[in-house]
Amino acid sequence: MPSDARALYLDLAKRCVANVIYRDDGAVPGRENEPFLEERRADGRDWPKTAHTMIGLRRLENIKFCLESVLAAGIPGDVMETGAWRGGAAIFMRAVLAAYGVRDRVVWVADSFEGLPPPDPAAYPADEGVDLSGFAYLRVSLDEVRENFRAYGLLDGQVRFVQGWFRETLPRCGIERLALLRLDGDLYESTWLALENLYPKVSSGGYVIVDDYGAIEACRRAVEDFRKLHAITAAIAAIDWTGIFWQKP
Ligand SMILES: C[S@@+](CC[C@H](N)C(=O)[O-])C[C@H]1O[C@@H](n2cnc3c(N)ncnc32)[C@H](O)[C@@H]1O
Numbered sequence: 001m002p003s004d005a006r007a008l009y010l011d012l013a014k015r016c017v018a019n020v021i022y023r024d025d026g027a028v029p030g031r032e033n034e035p036f037l038e039e040r041r042a043d044g045r046d047w048p049k050t051a052h053t054m055i056g057l058r059r060l061e062n063i064k065f066c067l068e069s070v071l072a073a074g075i076p077g078d079v080m081e082t083g084a085w086r087g088g089a090a091i092f093m094r095a096v097l098a099a100y101g102v103r104d105r106v107v108w109v110a111d112s113f114e115g116l117p118p119p120d121p122a123a124y125p126a127d128e129g130v131d132l133s134g135f136a137y138l139r140v141s142l143d144e145v146r147e148n149f150r151a152y153g154l155l156d157g158q159v160r161f162v163q164g165w166f167r168e169t170l171p172r173c174g175i176e177r178l179a180l181l182r183l184d185g186d187l188y189e190s191t192w193l194a195l196e197n198l199y200p201k202v203s204s205g206g207y208v209i210v211d212d213y214g215a216i217e218a219c220r221r222a223v224e225d226f227r228k229l230h231a232i233t234a235a236i237a238a239i240d241w242t243g244i245f246w247q248k249p
Helices: 005-017 036-044 056-073 088-099 142-151 164-174 188-199 216-228
Strands: 079-084 106-111 160-165 178-183 201-210 246-247
Touching: 005 056, 036 056, 056 088, 056 178, 056 201, 079 088, 079 201, 079 246, 088 142, 088 178, 106 142, 106 164, 142 160, 160 164, 160 246, 164 188, 178 188, 188 201, 188 216
Parallel strands: 079 106, 079 178, 106 160, 178 201
Antiparallel strands: 201 246
């Protein structure tokens, strides 16, 4: 158990956004009312009914690790998640900045706030058959996400929302530099667009995290195609059964 107040706050924030406190059941379509299982939630394998994130405790811990590393090393730039859903992972990013008294970095939260787009296999063949656009569960409005930030006392000028489809918003979102880029948009298209538009803005020494690399083949292919095209050889490290990250050299 951590002993200082900052570590205790972040540990509690992490447990709150994943809701291992009140232990809500899972709600995966077809497996509704799946009972809460601590190990399943820690692993980010269920779709929680009320928790503010579905990424689990290990991927939350990875956010903390990456942010603490860039803060300690003075790597410049903001922090961003592309694909925020109820906002829990981004809320946790804001909590880390707050815990360290960081005032000069912004958390960018990019999402349609109306779920995933239908796949566009003509432009992104790897997305053929990956259609999550019908899941109402994945549609969370901007008002709801704002309200979730507010509930933690973490909605302020250091949080900026980028609302709309990535193909329209990411090329012109006005971000100058990122120290941490976290991709959680599931599709090849969503992963590719985030890398294409935002990877050049990641500072040397900054981190890229990909949530769905192990879980969704289309996402893994986007990462591999992008890394190949740009001759990126930085070692990929596994976070858990699906999440990976690397540090930009
Ligand atoms: C799996 S959820 C993200 C989970 C979240 N990071 C968490 O902490 O639980 C995927 C999110 O990506 C968004 N998304 C995926 N592709 C998108 C796109 N092309 N444009 C805009 N939003 C997109 C969806 O609306 C959805 O909220």
